[in-house]
Amino acid sequence: xxxxxxxxxxxxxxxxxxxxxxxxxxxxxxxxxxxxxxxxxxxxxxxxxxxxxxxxxxxxxxxxxxxxxxxxxxxxxxxxxxxxxxxxxxxxxxxxxxxxxxxxxxxxxxxxxxxxxxxxxxxxxxxxxxxxxxxxxxxxxxxxxxxxxxxxxxxxxxxxxxxxxxxxxxxxxxxxxxxxxxxxxxxxxxxxxxxxxxxxxxxxxxxxxxxxxxxxxxxxxxxxxxxxxxxxxxxxxxxxxxxxxxxxxxxxxxxxxxxxxxxxxxxxxxxxxxxxxxxxxxxxxxxxxxxxxxxxxxxxxxxxxxxxxxxxxxxxxxxxxxxxxxxxxxxxxxxxxxxxxxxxxxxxxxxxxxxxxxxxxxxxxxxxxxxxxxxxxxxxxxxxxxxxxxxxxxxxxxxxxxxxxxxxxxxxxxxxxxxxxxxxxxxxxxxxxxxxxxxxxxxxxxxxxxxxxxxxxxxxxxxxxxxxxxxxxxxxxxxxxxxxxxxxxxxxxxxxxxxxxxxxxxxxxxxxxxxxxxxxxxxxxxxxxxxxxxxxxxxxxxxxxxxxxxxxxxxxxxxxxxxxxxxxxxxxxxxxxxxxxxxxxxxxxxxxxxxxxxxxxxxxxxxxxxxxxxxxxxxxxxxxxxxxxxx
Numbered sequence: 001x002x003x004x005x006x007x008x009x010x011x012x013x014x015x016x017x018x019x020x021x022x023x024x025x026x027x028x029x030x031x032x033x034x035x036x037x038x039x040x041x042x043x044x045x046x047x048x049x050x051x052x053x054x055x056x057x058x059x060x061x062x063x064x065x066x067x068x069x070x071x072x073x074x075x076x077x078x079x080x081x082x083x084x085x086x087x088x089x090x091x092x093x094x095x096x097x098x099x100x101x102x103x104x105x106x107x108x109x110x111x112x113x114x115x116x117x118x119x120x121x122x123x124x125x126x127x128x129x130x131x132x133x134x135x136x137x138x139x140x141x142x143x144x145x146x147x148x149x150x151x152x153x154x155x156x157x158x159x160x161x162x163x164x165x166x167x168x169x170x171x172x173x174x175x176x177x178x179x180x181x182x183x184x185x186x187x188x189x190x191x192x193x194x195x196x197x198x199x200x201x202x203x204x205x206x207x208x209x210x211x212x213x214x215x216x217x218x219x220x221x222x223x224x225x226x227x228x229x230x231x232x233x234x235x236x237x238x239x240x241x242x243x244x245x246x247x248x249x250x251x252x253x254x255x256x257x258x259x260x261x262x263x264x265x266x267x268x269x270x271x272x273x274x275x276x277x278x279x280x281x282x283x284x285x286x287x288x289x290x291x292x293x294x295x296x297x298x299x300x301x302x303x304x305x306x307x308x309x310x311x312x313x314x315x316x317x318x319x320x321x322x323x324x325x326x327x328x329x330x331x332x333x334x335x336x337x338x339x340x341x342x343x344x345x346x347x348x349x350x351x352x353x354x355x356x357x358x359x360x361x362x363x364x365x366x367x368x369x370x371x372x373x374x375x376x377x378x379x380x381x382x383x384x385x386x387x388x389x390x391x392x393x394x395x396x397x398x399x400x401x402x403x404x405x406x407x408x409x410x411x412x413x414x415x416x417x418x419x420x421x422x423x424x425x426x427x428x429x430x431x432x433x434x435x436x437x438x439x440x441x442x443x444x445x446x447x448x449x450x451x452x453x454x455x456x457x458x459x460x461x462x463x464x465x466x467x468x469x470x471x472x473x474x475x476x477x478x479x480x481x482x483x484x485x486x487x488x489x490x491x492x493x494x495x496x497x498x499x500x501x502x503x504x505x506x507x508x509x510x511x512x513x514x515x516x517x518x519x520x521x522x523x524x525x526x527x528x529x530x531x532x533x534x535x536x537x538x539x540x541x542x543x544x545x546x547x548x549x550x551x552x553x554x555x556x557x558x559x560x561x562x563x564x565x566x567x568x569x570x571x572x573x574x575x576x577x578x579x580x581x582x583x584x585x586x587x588x589x590x591x592x593x594x595x596x597x598x599x600x601x602x603x604x605x606x607x608x609x610x611x612x613x614x615x616x617x618x619x620x621x622x623x624x625x626x627x628x629x630x631x
Contacts, residue, residue: 226256415601452515470509
């Protein structure tokens, strides 16, 4: 019988502990594995799962699916609907290069190359989060940079850049995140001829971007732009093979030719890409087109050279001294005229693409001189520098292997660090909650004992009626009194105040009833002896009743703490001003837009104060139970 009882208790304990462990696991997860429901997160012991999470963090779910897909669907869709479905064998694998010691050299070359790229050819990985769970690490560094530049004065920042940010770092709601200071994205690759206005904010951002570690830089590769174009134009991989003349197994093997292909239909496909989707920032013109360019501009401005010079802002003296820029010019009006001329008058054969892909090949040529030397260093069999693919995947794998322990620890704590950062920096959440708890517990430990002492010590004729009234307050849920209490507080102009939070729950009928019964059990002889010694009622209450009532007071304090700390609906109803939100209201709002892992981490953190308060009261409660029994 005893064995069966213990087995039942063990099973009951497991049914309580297992859900908590699953919730704890979810709080340590993100969108890749928050639906796995494991007791121990898989990324803690599985390097492939950790790599998958790392790749999602850097490229996002959509980016990882694009990097790892091996086939195109009928409508150009992707094989894997979510990143967690990506098999391990589709993830980057440079273990051989890592073991042979080649990978650090490849990664070092890629880092050095990224530092040579002009800002117009790079963006940053805004998904790359090393510090917080919701805001990009780049955004964190950008905000810290601007705080130092403007001395933390948000108004000075808004005036300098013409922005309307309401705070430096947003959190707690999506609106707060949008209203915070965020870095500008690189708009240059949004289309074929998109002009990005040259503002002081953009210039400062480009200067700041040059100071970032290479892991945050994302070059706009010609191959990637070409694949995006092909995916929009064709419905399956077979059509892409025919259109490009490249016999590949999947879209990710497609290479963008730097020059016009000789054969059809590859030449027609490349020409269409050049005219519609290829960013002009990749263009480098060849051939002699100066005369045609001068004629084009002369016709556009009716032969008025001074009108052209004033409009374009160029420093030339005559039409004859004007030459066609080989790369895109920087002035907006001059840039617009240049793009129009190139699209209408320059044949595709006189355009060469010199984006990051071509620049990387030239960078390696300058560094290694010969392809044989490069192959000996990399352990590869390339035949020419133009065939060498980018080393971004190798760099990702190297960065992962070199920082594996740090990445694992970051995933383990990132949700909790984000929740704490948001709570600690947004408004007066912690202060409001602390005032509510202290005020409620203090009221219950002052009003309840005094009322119960009066009912217990003084034999009033209406004591039973008072106790019946107190019991009646326990018969109805608190929601019944919410509307009357709200209307009363509104009439008293107490909404959005601490009084509105504390006063309606200052007295507890249950606490008074419980204390009255406990005070009745105290020895009457103690009060008689104290009265004979001349002690007043206040002194007997303070020095006799309260010290002997510590266990029941601890129970009441625990209940008051739990009630005040966990109060959501009442606090949300009467304090709609965000500056008066309590922790529970704020966590509710946080959970509305946060990922599952962040919301669960907030719940776990919210449970910690209650646990600590219970542990603090436990000794007092147990002492009141055990010691009288032993006596």
